[in-house]
Amino acid sequence: MRITISGPPGSGKTTVCRMLGERLHLEVVISGNIFRQMAKDRGMSLGDFGRMCEEDPEVDRLLDDRMVEIARGSEGVILEGRLTAHMLTRNGIPALRVLLDADVDVRAARVAEREGGDPARRKQEILAREACEAKRYLSFYNIDIGDRAIYDLVIDTTRLSPEEVASGIVEAAEALDG
Template identity: 30%
Template sequence: MIITINGMPGSGKSTIAKRLAKILRYSTLDIGSLRRRVAKKKGLTLAEFNKWSEKNPKFGDKYFDHLLIKTARAKKNLVISGRMAFHFLPESFKIFFDVSFPEGARRIKQSLHENRNEGRNLSSIAEIISSMKKRIASDTRRYKKLYRVNIFKPSNYDYVLDTTHIPIPQVVSRVKSAFQVWQRRKLKKSAKLAKTNS
């Protein structure tokens, strides 16, 4: 089974994906972390790398999209945190995390020391919120242009959760429960289909 996670900046995508994968004993793929690593190698912030990706999609967004498809084909049980994972893996359990801008910015500010490569000289909540909004606009624009899909549209997902006021352990617990319900329904549907075709 594959779980795909997308969400607003600062909603906890990567952290929750890692914890969920550990509980389920699944492998993980964090596209956001890979993008930050590549951006850093190029001497760019994430925002600058996103702008570069708009002009160079073959070596930017499409490269990471091909990577996630390749990884998904090789792994049976996988949790993927990434913008386009839900789109390329429609049979996955598709999750979207929302968060308010102030709370998302607060979380990002807390993790800046972990070298998120979010942007240059971001010190205040207001500056981080501005950076978040620019990032959302860039992501929306790029993926609509490349794939004609709105990555922030809730109806594209099986499970949507606002993490603004929920502690991470509780988010993980809720997601795990929702996944198990989805999994049972899917297995029941497959069994019913197999019985009909036999």
């Protein structure tokens, strides 16, 4: 079983992926970790690295190609990433495609709790990052990140615990798996 988990920063993707990996005994691949490591390897902040990526699509393509390669090589994997559902669809790779979302103020508070900082500042950073990503995805891939039609399951995590979100995804996966 392949599952993609997509969503904006602070929607609960990483937490839910880890829970799903434990419950379903599947490998978990977090694209954000790969992206952050790429920024760190270049001695850049995440924001500066994202702005650089606006000008050079190569980094995004390398990351997306890697996720597709992982998906092709394993039927037992959870892939977390903003474009993973789109990339698997474009490459004809079957998966349960899940989108997590939440109110931006809730997401900012989650990010501030996880990484520190002021929630109001984190909200501005999230909005800037989302604008940067939306521009890149539309320009480089002709993907409107706001279009939810590609997803099999959309979950608003604003008022749900990670356990509730993971349980809903497990139910959907089991129904799909038959």
